[in-house]
Amino acid sequence: MDNCIFCKIVAGEIPSAKVYEDDKMLVFKDIEPKAKVHLLCVPKEHFAFLSEADDKRAALIGSMLQTVGAHYKEWGLEEGYRVVINQGENAGQTVMHLHMHLLGGEVLGW
Ligand code: 5GP
Numbered sequence: 001m002d003n004c005i006f007c008k009i010v011a012g013e014i015p016s017a018k019v020y021e022d023d024k025m026l027v028f029k030d031i032e033p034k035a036k037v038h039l040l041c042v043p044k045e046h047f048a049f050l051s052e053a054d055d056k057r058a059a060l061i062g063s064m065l066q067t068v069g070a071h072y073k074e075w076g077l078e079e080g081y082r083v084v085i086n087q088g089e090n091a092g093q094t095v096m097h098l099h100m101h102l103l104g105g106e107v108l109g110w
């Protein structure tokens, strides 16, 4: 997708502090962390919103969550973490490529 910052990160055209990569997804540090550990979990396929998830994408999102559940201890989230997906204006979504925020590394306020 042209002009999508996360597609550029997936393609390696923009550098990122990567902590994990496989054939489906990439996990890297958020450039403006909102918690001690703030990672972004991004599918390699471009789509903007959870509401665009057909069966195939739903399976992809499930598999991304499974990977988070398998690897969180390696990413500094062993004491607990929060998963957030923002959609749309009210949630403050700024990048229109689906992503999960993984927040932790400290006690989180609500
Ligand atoms: P949203 O508000 O869309 O859910 O979250 C987008 C997130 O992407 C923000 O937390 C923002 O700090 C992060 N972000 C935006 N541009 C970049 C970038 O170029 N590199 C990295 N690592 N994070 C970015």
Ligand code: ZN
Residues within 6 Å of the ligand: 001, 004, 005, 006, 007, 008, 045, 046, 047, 096, 097
């Ligand atoms: Zn994209």
